[in-house]
Amino acid sequence: MRLLDRAPVRALLVAATATVVLTACGGTDSDSSGPSSSSASSSTDGGDSSAPAPTAKPADGDRVEADGFSYAVPEGWKENKNGAGAALSLAIDVTDKDGFADNVNVVSDPTIVNVKGKQLEDALVKVLKNANAQEIEVRDPLTIDGQEAVHTTALFNLNGNEYRVEQYTLAVDGKGYVITFSHNKDLSEADRDAVDQSILASWSWA
Template sequence: MPRILKPVALAVAAALALAGCSSNAGSDSPSASAAPTPAAAPATGITVEGTGYEFTAPEGWEVPADFSLPGADVIVADLTDSDGFADNVNVFLSPAGELAPDQVESMGVGELEGAGATEVTVRDRIVVAESESAHISAGLSSNGADYLIEQYYVTQDGQTYVVTFSFSPTVSQPDRDELSESVLATWNWS
């Protein structure tokens, strides 16, 4: 079975550190209608329920039975991944409550770089379940393994959900975007 790195939370923890540096004030960002919705076909795997939301995982992905990620609300992984790294998605609830996209974009790069991330890039925003989400990509290394993340910040009713997709470095940017967007296209509030 490929491994899932526990330090995948590093990227999330770094992003959550934004909470200590920012207020929960509203955003001067463009309205959600200015950003596109996910363009990929919706994922068709299992339905995953979290605190106030649900989404559909990619076909074949599952909740790891013997794995916990402290602080994670959910984690789902491709346990059949043949390259030794289990691509996965995890969701954390921001302890600061709501983070506006402009807050994430203005401070997220420095926070992630400070936590050891490389090639941190603010990507175009995307609308997920009527919430305009910031999107940050980065590279990380842990226990001798390199991996890439696509991180989204989805907000509903004063709570931001940090959704982190982690991939082995062999997964191309277009493939990472397609898989991430296929899951985000299924995101629903419950």
């Protein structure tokens, strides 16, 4: 199967853009508080979480295995190893007919490991603003297989093509992860959450 031929180039550009956005978190070192001084009560690296877990039924399509985690995708989604680039994992809805192939990619970022709670939220908002994202919002956190993630959303414009991202940022066992879902900008929040949380409900950290 030549998955690249079936997936719009736009979807692959989305994954690349998300990688660039998230690796910029290291710029927060210049902030006056510094990562090590965070006193936020929420944790993104182990321990009990007060954030809810996904309520959606876990996806029951193909299972994607990556270094440190695995997850299932909905029927019609396929892993794309050739297009992942710097991402640890990339999967795409190859059946999407609305002109934009919804996708999920995961990148690793060591700079977020010691940044938690409100400080991490502020850092992510700053990075998204620097990337010219619009309609940036910090949403309620979510627990992914026992680990609490900061949830942000934003609207991007890539060469005139607008798309919405939902990003979940957390640290697990001393390694930082950002899980980015990219969707057609016209997809409702409820529909985005239904897809995203079905994948996150299936998530397993190694």
